[in-house]
Amino acid sequence: MTQTETAIAGPAPVLLTIDGVSRSFGAIRAVSNVSFEVRAGEVHGLCGHNGAGKSTVVKMLAGLLQPDEGRILIGGGEANFTSARDAQARGVALVDQELSVVPALSVLDNLFLGNVAEPLFRSRRESRSRARGLLDAVGLTDLDPEAYIEDLSMGQRQLVEIARALGRKASLFILDEPTATLSSVDIEHVFKAIRKVTAAGCAAIYVSHRLDEVMELCHRVTVMRDGQRVGTVPTSAISGGDLVAMMLGSVPETARPRAERGRQADVALEVRNLSTGARTRGVNLSAERGRIYGLAGQVGSGTADVVRAIAGLSPDASGRVRLEGRPVSLGSPQAASAAGIAYVSGDRKGEGLFLGQSIQSNLTATRLRAFSIGGILRLDALKAVAVALCQAIGIKPERLPEAVSRLSGGNQQKVLLGRCLRRSDTKVLLLDEPTRGVDVRGRAEIHALIRGVADEGAVVVFASTELDEILHLADVVIAMRGGVIVSERQRAEVDAASILADMTHSALEGAA
Numbered sequence: 001m002t003q004t005e006t007a008i009a010g011p012a013p014v015l016l017t018i019d020g021v022s023r024s025f026g027a028i029r030a031v032s033n034v035s036f037e038v039r040a041g042e043v044h045g046l047c048g049h050n051g052a053g054k055s056t057v058v059k060m061l062a063g064l065l066q067p068d069e070g071r072i073l074i075g076g077g078e079a080n081f082t083s084a085r086d087a088q089a090r091g092v093a094l095v096d097q098e099l100s101v102v103p104a105l106s107v108l109d110n111l112f113l114g115n116v117a118e119p120l121f122r123s124r125r126e127s128r129s130r131a132r133g134l135l136d137a138v139g140l141t142d143l144d145p146e147a148y149i150e151d152l153s154m155g156q157r158q159l160v161e162i163a164r165a166l167g168r169k170a171s172l173f174i175l176d177e178p179t180a181t182l183s184s185v186d187i188e189h190v191f192k193a194i195r196k197v198t199a200a201g202c203a204a205i206y207v208s209h210r211l212d213e214v215m216e217l218c219h220r221v222t223v224m225r226d227g228q229r230v231g232t233v234p235t236s237a238i239s240g241g242d243l244v245a246m247m248l249g250s251v252p253e254t255a256r257p258r259a260e261r262g263r264q265a266d267v268a269l270e271v272r273n274l275s276t277g278a279r280t281r282g283v284n285l286s287a288e289r290g291r292i293y294g295l296a297g298q299v300g301s302g303t304a305d306v307v308r309a310i311a312g313l314s315p316d317a318s319g320r321v322r323l324e325g326r327p328v329s330l331g332s333p334q335a336a337s338a339a340g341i342a343y344v345s346g347d348r349k350g351e352g353l354f355l356g357q358s359i360q361s362n363l364t365a366t367r368l369r370a371f372s373i374g375g376i377l378r379l380d381a382l383k384a385v386a387v388a389l390c391q392a393i394g395i396k397p398e399r400l401p402e403a404v405s406r407l408s409g410g411n412q413q414k415v416l417l418g419r420c421l422r423r424s425d426t427k428v429l430l431l432d433e434p435t436r437g438v439d440v441r442g443r444a445e446i447h448a449l450i451r452g453v454a455d456e457g458a459v460v461v462f463a464s465t466e467l468d469e470i471l472h473l474a475d476v477v478i479a480m481r482g483g484v485i486v487s488e489r490q491r492a493e494v495d496a497a498s499i500l501a502d503m504t505h506s507a508l509e510g511a512a
C-alpha cells in the first residue's frame with residue numbers, strides 16, 4: 001500500500017481544532033500549549049515517545065479529562081466536554097488502548113452498549129442485521145453476532161471495539177494504539193475500516209508507536225515531545241527516519257549484533273512436545289544460557305501460549321519442561337517460579353502490575369521474603385534495592401512512592417521488567433510482547449535491560465508479533481504459525497522478509 005492511495009484531494013474543511021490546550025497533573029505538565037487542526041477526510045497521526053502527552057490529548061478530546069487552558073473546537077463550535085457521554089453526543093468516538101468491550105456479553109450487546117444515539121427498543125432481528133453490517137465493515141464476516149466476547153481472540157475483540165465505534169455514527173474517530181494486539185491480516189481490516197470512514201468525510205486521529213503504520217495510513221502527523229507539539233507534517237513529505245528524529249530530537253544509532261557475552265553452550269532449558277489444548281502442538285525448544293530466543297508469530301500463532309505454558313500458566317499444558325536437567329511441573333506458576341523461571345506478562349494492567357500500589361511496592365513485590373528476618377521486613381535494605389532498580393530502569397527514584405498507574409505505558413512496562421532484574425535466582429526470563437505500546441526510545445531501553453539479563457547468563461525467551469523487535473533482540477529466531485514451530489534459525493541467517501514469510505504465509509493466502 002502506498003501513501004498515494006490515502007491522499008486526499010485539496011484542503012478539506014477543518015473538523016477539529018485544538019487551540020493552545022494545556023493540562024497538568026500536580027507538578028507534571030503533561031500537555032503544554034498544544035495546537036493543531038484535523039481536516040474532514042483526514043487520517044491524522046499522533047506520535048511521540050512514552051510520556052510525550054498523547055494519551056492526555058486523546059482523553060481531553062474524548063471528554064475523559066478537561067483542559068486547564070485552551071479550547072477544543074469541533075466543526076467550528078466550542079466543545080467543552082464534561083464527560084465521555086458529552087463527547088460521544090458531539091460525534092467523537094474513542095477506540096482505546098485498553099479494550100472496553102464486556103467479555104461476559106455477546107458481540108451484539110457490546111456493539112450497542114452505551115450508545116446514546118441508539119433507540120431504546122429495537123427487535124433482535126433488526127439489531128442482528130445492523131450488527132452484521134458493522135462486523136462486515138471491519139472484516140469480521142464470519143463472526144456470529146450472538147458469540148460471546150470472552151470466546152474471541154484479542155484481535156477479534158479489538159475489531160468489535162472498532163465496529164462499535166463505527167456504529168456510533170461519529171464524525172471524529174480516535175484510535176489509540178488500535179493495532180497493538182492485532183495480526184497483520186487484522187491490521188489490514190482496521191486500515192480498511194478507517195479509510196472507509198474518512199472517505200465518507202469523517203476524520204480519524206491515529207495514535208501509534210508503529211511508525212510504518214503511521215507512514216502508510218496517515219495523511220499528516222503531529223509529533224509531540226515532553227508535552228509540547230514539535231510539528232505537524234504531511235507524511236508524504238518525510239521519511240520514517242525524519243519522523244523518528246522529530247520524536248527523539250536526534251536519530252538513534254542502529255542496533256549492532258549482540259556480543260552474546262553470557263552465552264554458555266550447554267542446554268539449560270529443554271522443552272519437549274509441549275502442547276496447550278488446541279492452541280499449540282508438539283513444540284520443542286533447546287535453549288542455552290546467555291542467549292535470547294525470539295518466538296515470532298502473529299496473534300493466535302501460539303507464541304504467547306508457549307511462554308505462558310513454560311511459566312506454568314496454562315492448566316491444559318502437556319509435554320515436558322526441564323531446567324538444568326531437573327523436571328519442572330507444568331501448570332504450576334509456583335513450581336516454575338521456584339525453579340528460577342520469571343515471567344513478564346504482555347498484559348501489564350490485567351496481569352502484571354498492582355495498579356493501585358506504589359512503584360516501590362511493584363518493583364519489590366517478589367523480593368519480600370529475601371528481605372525479611374524472622375518475619376520482620378528490612379525496610380531500609382528493601383528501599384535501597386528499589387532505588388537501584390529504579391536507576392537501572394531509568395525512572396527517577398523520587399517517583400518510588402507514586403502509584404504505578406501514574407506512569408506512562410512504557411514506564412509501567414519497565415517497572416514490570418525491573419522486578420526480574422538483578423536477581424541471581426532468575427535462570428529463565430520469559431516475556432510476552434515486551435514492548436507492546438512502548439515508543440522507540442523506551443523500546444531501546446527495555447531491549448538493553450533484557451540483553452543485560454542474558455549477559456548475566458540467563459536464558460531469555462520472548463514472544464513478539466513485531467518484526468522489528470525480533471530483528472533487534474533475538475539471537476535465535478523461532479517462527480510459529482497455526483500453533484506449531486515452522487522454522488528455527490540463527491539471527492544472522494534471517495532477514496525481515498524471510499521471518500515475515502514464515503509468520504504469515506498461510507494467513508496471507510487465507511486473506512487473498
Ligand SMILES: Nc1ncnc2c1ncn2[C@@H]1O[C@H](COP(=O)(O)OP(=O)(O)OP(=O)(O)O)[C@@H](O)[C@H]1O
Pocket residue numbers: 025028029030048049050051052053054055056057406407408409410411437438439
Ligand atoms: N493521571 C495522571 N496522574 C499523574 N500523571 C499523569 C497522569 N496521566 C499522565 N500523567 C503523566 O503525564 C505525562 C504524559 O503522559 P501520557 O500518558 O499522556 O503520555 P503518552 O504520550 O500517551 O505516553 P505512552 O505512549 O507511554 O502511553 C507523563 O509524564 C505521565 O506520567
